[in-house]
Amino acid sequence: MRFGFHISISEGFLRVVEKAQFRGCETIQFFSRNPRGWKYDSLDQEEAERFRQSIQSSNLSPLFLHLPYLPNIASKNSKFYNRSIDSIVIDLERAELLGATYLIIHIGHRMESSEDEAIESVAWAINQVFDRMKNSIVLLLENTAGQGTEIGYELNQIAKIIERVGERDRIGICFDTAHAFEAGYDLSNRDGIESTLESFDRMIGLKKLHLLHLNDSKTPLGSKKDRHWHIGEGYIGLEGFRYLINHPLLNHLPGIMETPRKDTVEDLKNMKVMRSLVQ
Numbered sequence: 001m002r003f004g005f006h007i008s009i010s011e012g013f014l015r016v017v018e019k020a021q022f023r024g025c026e027t028i029q030f031f032s033r034n035p036r037g038w039k040y041d042s043l044d045q046e047e048a049e050r051f052r053q054s055i056q057s058s059n060l061s062p063l064f065l066h067l068p069y070l071p072n073i074a075s076k077n078s079k080f081y082n083r084s085i086d087s088i089v090i091d092l093e094r095a096e097l098l099g100a101t102y103l104i105i106h107i108g109h110r111m112e113s114s115e116d117e118a119i120e121s122v123a124w125a126i127n128q129v130f131d132r133m134k135n136s137i138v139l140l141l142e143n144t145a146g147q148g149t150e151i152g153y154e155l156n157q158i159a160k161i162i163e164r165v166g167e168r169d170r171i172g173i174c175f176d177t178a179h180a181f182e183a184g185y186d187l188s189n190r191d192g193i194e195s196t197l198e199s200f201d202r203m204i205g206l207k208k209l210h211l212l213h214l215n216d217s218k219t220p221l222g223s224k225k226d227r228h229w230h231i232g233e234g235y236i237g238l239e240g241f242r243y244l245i246n247h248p249l250l251n252h253l254p255g256i257m258e259t260p261r262k263d264t265v266e267d268l269k270n271m272k273v274m275r276s277l278v279q
Ligand SMILES: [Zn+2]
Pocket: 142, 176, 213, 258
């Protein structure tokens, strides 16, 4: 498995490679703009070009762009629904300019809609996006913890969304271990992992799985509370991660950690722990 972290662009795109290499990353995830706002500047073409060159001369691959947090395509009643669709179109374009292969999006909050309406809203939005923006970037839906009114915490909800998407080759899954565990999929032991993978393959197909978000969970199984924690120090634990990352159906995938970070020291420790589990 190729490991990496979410890398901040707060000091510019040109510092990303250096930060990634310092942490021992082989793959990375990043935002193309401020994740907590709607406003953005258009990408500086020259900076994007220099960024792509810096990536090419590194061993970092593949690159995952993550959509900002505010867009929500799971509720047509939200006043931000159309703006959210625009936002995905924009980041598909930016992903290409920055040399990323994938764009990760959160499935979203259904708010006052029913679950079925939310599934329709998500699929409708994705079909709009794909009609408006034609490129080779693969859109990855990230499973949720089911916190609040989040949808996409059950594999069958994700399967229903994909069934409703026209250009299915352009869509895949980013599977977050903390979110799955918090949603009730027990990834702390062999039996739980095997049955989760069996369900995933039956409902969605493992070939749709392109990325693992490797986060331990600070909250117990089925808590529906999204709290990422350090690898091996949460409820999934070392044995869960050891079994996951060495699994023959998963060990070819990239794995990105989004573990808590006050300091780079914590990243270095999480990378060390993760690598110590590789068999
Ligand atoms: Zn995640």
